[in-house]
Amino acid sequence: MEREKRTLRLAAPRGFCAGVDRAIQIVERTLEKYGAPVYVRHEIVHNRFVVESLEQKGAVFVDELADIPKGYPVIFSAHGVAKSVPAEAENRQMFYIDATCPLVSKVHREAERHERDNHEIILIGHRGHPEVIGTMGQLAEGEITLIETAEEARNFRQKQPGKNLAYLTQTTLSVDETRDIVDILRERFPGIEAPKKEDICYATTNRQAAVKILADRCDGLLVIGAPNSSNSMRLVEVAEKAGCPNVALVQRASDIPWDCLKSAKTVGITAGASAPETLVEEVVAAFSERYDVTVEEIVTNEEQVVFKMPKILASEAAE
Structure with missing residues (x-):
């Protein structure tokens, strides 16, 4: 058959x-x-x-x-x-x-710089996420105000009106949602200082851009990642907002919602920044067991970023 x-x-x-x-x-x-x-x-x-x-x-x-x-x-x-x-x-x-x-460390250094410059600091991010806890913990408690939503941005009140404002962002946020929050803050506080270089990291930006393109070319989409992974959850949201039907987060091939994808003839697959390629291969193999599969790769960007190892391990890395 x-x-x-x-x-x-x-x-x-x-x-x-x-x-x-x-x-x-x-x-x-x-x-x-x-x-x-x-x-x-x-x-x-x-x-x-x-x-x-x-x-x-x-x-x-x-x-x-x-x-x-x-x-x-x-x-x-x-x-x-x-x-x-x-x-x-x-x-x-x-x-x-x-x-x-290192891109998170960059945000930490920005927080310290703003404190030295006597700025009132806003951090755009998700409450309870380890990165947010770490960034807010670079300064004394109460020195950074966390804003999570556009509504919070609209309702924000300065602790010291007239003081120069600056904002930072978590590195794994939705690019579009963050832009909306920043636009509100800029409209309300035209002099607010932005990061010298975008805080949302290159990998988050690139993966979201790729998903937008993929969502337009598929009738189902799987994001491989963990439910506590911010960047993976943002990929799900981006795909849904782009109008792709049948979007799901899966941790392994065993999580694939086959019933939801029954009518999907073209299925997009991506993986969050903390998901290894072996899990992508596992999902492709699971499809191949059920269907006659054609695999295409949609390349939207080439990444060649490499970060140095800590000095104490650098000699091992060189070997």
Whole structure:
């Protein structure tokens, strides 16, 4: 019996960004250099497959520094941490390596600069996200005001009217939604200072742009990523707003909603910045088991960004 045909369109770029790739390499190289176990505070990146793979190599993921026995290396996640975290590690005489994405560190430095310049600071981001907690924790409590929605931007009131305002953003936000919030702030406060270089990272921007194009060429779309991954959830939202029917977030091939995709002849596939390519291959293989599949890659951008390893691991990276 002849199998039904399906066309799979893969977004490019998709999957790992340079910051995620660097963070994973930091854990792997720390294990190589110091041996297991190596402790990691929080998930190194928001992907269970990645976390479980590193656990099998000897990484141990913990919630707090107090959960780590003395004498073992500790790594801070790619999302960044409040200043209180390395301070606590030093008080506990811990050896730590910071895997914060350099583009997140850039936002941290911007916050410090604005404080030095006596600016009142707004951070556009999602409450409770580790990156937001880390960025707000660069300064004393209350120094940064978090704005999550356009409504909050409309209702924002300065703590010190007349003081110069500046805004920062989380690196993994929806480009379009953030633009709407920024437009409101600029209309209300024409002198507000923007980041010198866009805070939303290149990988987030590129993956959202690719999904917009893919959504227009597919009648179903899968985003491979974790529900606690901000950039993956934004890809789902972007695809839905672009008008693509049958959009779903899946962590693995076992999560594919086959019933919802029954009528979809052309299915788009992308992956969040913390999802490895092996999960994309797994999803393609699952389709190939059910259908006669044609795979096309829709390339919208070429990424060649690479971040340096921390100095203490640089020699291993060179080898």
